[in-house]
Amino acid sequence: MMGAWGVQSFQNDTAGDWTDQFSRGEDLKLVQLAISRVLSKEDEYLESDDACSAIAACEVLAALNGQPCEKTPYSEHILQWISNHEMEVRESLLIAGQKALDRITSYDSELNELWEESEHYDDWLSAVDDLRVRITP
Template sequence: MGAWGIGSFDNDHASDWLLDLIEGEDLAPMRAAIAQVLAEDDYLDSDLAVEALAAIEVLAATLGRPTAAIQDETEFQAWLARLQLQGDPSLVPEALRALERVLAPDSELRELWEETEDYEDWCADVARLRSHVGA
C-alpha cells in the first residue's frame, strides 16, 4: 500500500495527489476526487479511495475545520493562505457519502486496512475526519 501511518496523507499516493493540487490554482481536483468515488458502482480501487480521503481533508480545511493531518502539510497551508480559497459547504453531504463508500465492504482500501493490526485505528482516523467535515 505504500503507507507509513494511518493518516490520510501517510501514503505515497495521497502525498502525490496533494502536491498536484497545490500546483494548481483552484479546488477542482478536490471536487473531482469526491465525485469520482461517488460515481464508482463496483469495487472501489484503493487509489480512488485515498484521493477521496485527501480531498475530504482539503474540504474540511477550506471550511475552517482542519484536521491535525492537514495542519501538518505546510506547503498546503501556505498555498491555501496565498489563494484564500473557501470550501463549498454544499459539498459536505457528498463528502460524507464518499467516506461511507471508502468504508464500505467493496472498498479495496478498507480491505487492505482490515489485513493489518491498524484497522481499528484507521477507522477511528476516518471517523475523526468525518467529524471535522460534517461539523
C-alpha cells in the same frame, strides 16, 4: 505495497502525489474530481488510489471548513495552499465529501479491505471518522 503507509490522511504515497498535483492549482477542481470519482463507483470496486486521493481531498475541505489536520510534513502543502487561497466551501461539496468517506469505509473498497487485514484497522477508522466530523457543514 505503498512506500509510505499510516493511518492518517497523508501517510500514503497516493495522497502525497495527489497533494503535489493539487497544490499547483488555483481552485477546487481536483477536490471535486477526487470525490466524484469515489461516488461514481457506487456499484463497482473502489480502488485504493481513488480512495486515498478522496481522503486527501476531504482534508482540503476540512481545512477550508476551519478544521485542518495537524501540521505534518505530509499536510504542509495543503495548509500552505489554504493560507494562500481562502475561500468558502459549498455545503453540497462538504456533504459529498462525507458520502465519499462513507463509501471508502464500506463494501467493495480496496482501502477498507487493506486496513481490515491490519492490526491498525480501528485506528484508521477513527482517523476517517474524525475527518468526517471535520467536514460537517
